[in-house]
Amino acid sequence: MIRLENVSKEYSADSPALIDASAEIDKGEFVFLVGASGSGKSTFIRLLNREEKPTTGKVYVAGKDIVGLSSWKVPFLRRNIGCIFQDYRLLPKRTVAENVAFALEVIGRPKHVIDQQVPAILDLVGLSEKSHRMPDELSGGEQQRVSIARAFVNRPLILLADEPTGNLDPDTAVGIMRLLDRINRTGTTVVMATHDRGIVDTMRRRVIELNDGHIVRDQSGGQYR
Amino acid sequence: MIGKTRFLLAETGQNIWRNIALTIASIIVVAASLSLFGTSRLVANGVANATQRWEGGIEFVVFMKADAEPSQLAAIEALLEESRGRDVDEWTFVSKQETFDEFTEFFADDEELLGTISIETMPPSYRIRPTDTDAGAVEALGTQFETKPGVRTVVFATEVIREIQQNASKISSAALWAGVALVVAAAIMILTTISIAISSRRNEIEIMKLVGASNWFIRIPFMIEGMVQGVVGALLAVPLLSLARKYLIEDFSESDTLRLLEGFRVTDGEFLATSLIVIALGTGVATIGSIIAVSRYLDV
Numbered sequence: 001m002i003r004l005e006n007v008s009k010e011y012s013a014d015s016p017a018l019i020d021a022s023a024e025i026d027k028g029e030f031v032f033l034v035g036a037s038g039s040g041k042s043t044f045i046r047l048l049n050r051e052e053k054p055t056t057g058k059v060y061v062a063g064k065d066i067v068g069l070s071s072w073k074v075p076f077l078r079r080n081i082g083c084i085f086q087d088y089r090l091l092p093k094r095t096v097a098e099n100v101a102f103a104l105e106v107i108g109r110p111k112h113v114i115d116q117q118v119p120a121i122l123d124l125v126g127l128s129e130k131s132h133r134m135p136d137e138l139s140g141g142e143q144q145r146v147s148i149a150r151a152f153v154n155r156p157l158i159l160l161a162d163e164p165t166g167n168l169d170p171d172t173a174v175g176i177m178r179l180l181d182r183i184n185r186t187g188t189t190v191v192m193a194t195h196d197r198g199i200v201d202t203m204r205r206r207v208i209e210l211n212d213g214h215i216v217r218d219q220s221g222g223q224y225r
Numbered sequence: 226m227i228g229k230t231r232f233l234l235a236e237t238g239q240n241i242w243r244n245i246a247l248t249i250a251s252i253i254v255v256a257a258s259l260s261l262f263g264t265s266r267l268v269a270n271g272v273a274n275a276t277q278r279w280e281g282g283i284e285f286v287v288f289m290k291a292d293a294e295p296s297q298l299a300a301i302e303a304l305l306e307e308s309r310g311r312d313v314d315e316w317t318f319v320s321k322q323e324t325f326d327e328f329t330e331f332f333a334d335d336e337e338l339l340g341t342i343s344i345e346t347m348p349p350s351y352r353i354r355p356t357d358t359d360a361g362a363v364e365a366l367g368t369q370f371e372t373k374p375g376v377r378t379v380v381f382a383t384e385v386i387r388e389i390q391q392n393a394s395k396i397s398s399a400a401l402w403a404g405v406a407l408v409v410a411a412a413i414m415i416l417t418t419i420s421i422a423i424s425s426r427r428n429e430i431e432i433m434k435l436v437g438a439s440n441w442f443i444r445i446p447f448m449i450e451g452m453v454q455g456v457v458g459a460l461l462a463v464p465l466l467s468l469a470r471k472y473l474i475e476d477f478s479e480s481d482t483l484r485l486l487e488g489f490r491v492t493d494g495e496f497l498a499t500s501l502i503v504i505a506l507g508t509g510v511a512t513i514g515s516i517i518a519v520s521r522y523l524d525v
Binding site for chain 2: 049071072075076077078079080081082083089091102103105106107108109110111114150151154
C-alpha cells in the first residue's frame with residue numbers, strides 16, 4: 001500500500017528531516033511512528049499525501065509513484081488518504097455535520113450521497129446527537145471524533161494521523177484509539193505519529209522509530225521503548 | 226453537477242459577504258474608472274459629430290429658408306463667387322436632399338424628430354471657408370449674408386465648438402489616460418480584495434486541499450468573486466455614462482435649435498458601443514485580476 005525507497009528530505013542543507021528512509025506498509029496495517037520531536041515523523045506523514053516531495057528517493061502509494069505525480073492529479077491521490085491532526089483543524093463557523101459534509105462537497109459528491117453518508121459516519125464516531133453543534137461547543141475528544149469522521153467519510157484507503165491524541169487526556173485518548181482501531185479493522189491502513197507511550201505499549205502494533213531523520217527500528221507488535 | 230454548482234455559488238456568496246466592505250470599494254473603483262474611460266469615448270464621439278460640419282476650416286454656414294427662391298440662391302452664389310479669392314477662400318453648397326440625408330443619418334435613433342421633417346422642410350445651406358480666420362473678420366463677413374433675401378440664419382463655428390475642436394484630443398485623451406490609470410487601479414484593487422479573501426479563508430483552503438478538492442474547485446469561487454466585482458462595477462458604469470451623455474448634450478447644446486444646428490450629440494448606437502466596450506473591459510480586467518490573484522496567492 002505504501003512504500004518508501006531510500007527517501008531523504010532536506011528543508012535546509014544542514015538539517016535533513018529524513019535520511020535514506022525505506023519502509024513498506026501493507027494494506028490494512030496499523031503502524032505507529034515514534035520518536036522525539038524533530039525526528040522526522042511529521043515529514044514522513046507529509047510525504048505520503050504529497051504535502052512534501054522528497055529531495056531524493058521514491059514514494060509509492062497504492063502502487064503509484066507519487067513523487068512524479070503532476071499537480072492536477074494530487075487531489076485525486078488525497079481522496080484516498082484521510083488526515084487527522086493534533087489540533088483537529090475543524091472549521092469553527094460550521095456545525096459538526098457541515099464540517100463532515102464539507103469534505104464531500106468539495107470533491108463534488110452529490111447531495112443525496114452527502115445526506116446519506118454524513119449521518120452514517122457521525123453515528124460511527126458516536127456524535128449523532130451533536131451533529132448540529134458548533135465545534136467550540138464540543139470537548140477536545142469530540143472535536144477529534146469530528147475530524148476523524150471528516151477524514152473517514154470518503155472511505156479512504158489510508159488514514160494518516162499526526163499526534164491525534166496529543167491534546168487529549170488519557171481516557172479520551174483511549175476512546176480515540178478505539179475508534180482508529182475500528183476504522184483499521186475495516187481494512188483501512190492507519191499510519192499514526194505519536195508520543196504517547198501508553199497507547200503504543202497497549203496496542204502492540206508495528207512500530208517504526210525515527211531518530212534524527214533515520215529509521216532506527218521497525219518492529220511488529222512493538223513497544224514505545 | 227447541480228450540487229457542485231450550488232456549493233461553488235454558496236462559497237462565492239460567503240466570500241463576498243465576509244469581504245463586503247472591500248468588495249464594495251472595488252466595485253466603486255471599477256465603476257468610476259470605467260465611466261471615466263467611457264466618457265472619454267463619448268466626448269470623442271460628441272466632438273466628432275459636432276465638428277463634422279466644421280471640418281476643413283469651415284468658419285460659418287449660411288442657412289437659407291426652406292422655401293428660398295432659386296433666384297435668391299443664385300444671388301448668394303453670385304456674391305460668394307465675387308468674394309472668392311478675396312474674403313472667401315472656398316465654399317460648398319449643401320442641397321435640401323443632402324441636408325435631409327445628413328439629418329436622417331445623424332438622428333436615426335430619434336424617430337419623433339424624424340417624423341416631423343421632410344426633404345421639403347430642410348434648409349439648403351452654404352458652408353464657407355474664409356481667407357481670414359480672425360474671429361472679427363469672420364463675423365464681419367458672415368453678417369453680410371444675414372440680411373440677404375432668402376437667408377434664414379448664419380451659424381458661426383462658435384467659440385465653444387472651436388475650443389472643443391482644438392482641445393478635443395486633449396480632453397478625450399486626458400480622460401482616457403485617467404480612465405486607463407483607474408482601470409489599472411481597479412485591477413489591483415480586485416487582486417488585493419481576492420488575496421485578502423484567500424488569506425481569510427486559508428483554513429478552509431487547507432482542508433479543501435487535504436480532502437482532495439481539485440485545484441479548480443478551490444480557485445473558482447475566488448475567480449467568480451473577482452468577476453462579480455468587475456461585472457457589477459461595469460454595469461454600474463453604464464447608468465453613470467448615461468448621465469454623462471445627458472450632461473454633455475445639455476451642456477453643449479442648451480436649446481433645440483443649437484442642438485440641431487451644432488449637433489453635439491452622441492447617438493444611441495455610439496452609446497451602446499461604448500457601453501458594451503465598458504462591460505467587456507470590466508469583465509476582462511476583473512478576470513485578469515482574479516487569475517493573477519489565484520495563481521499568485523492560492524498555492525494549490
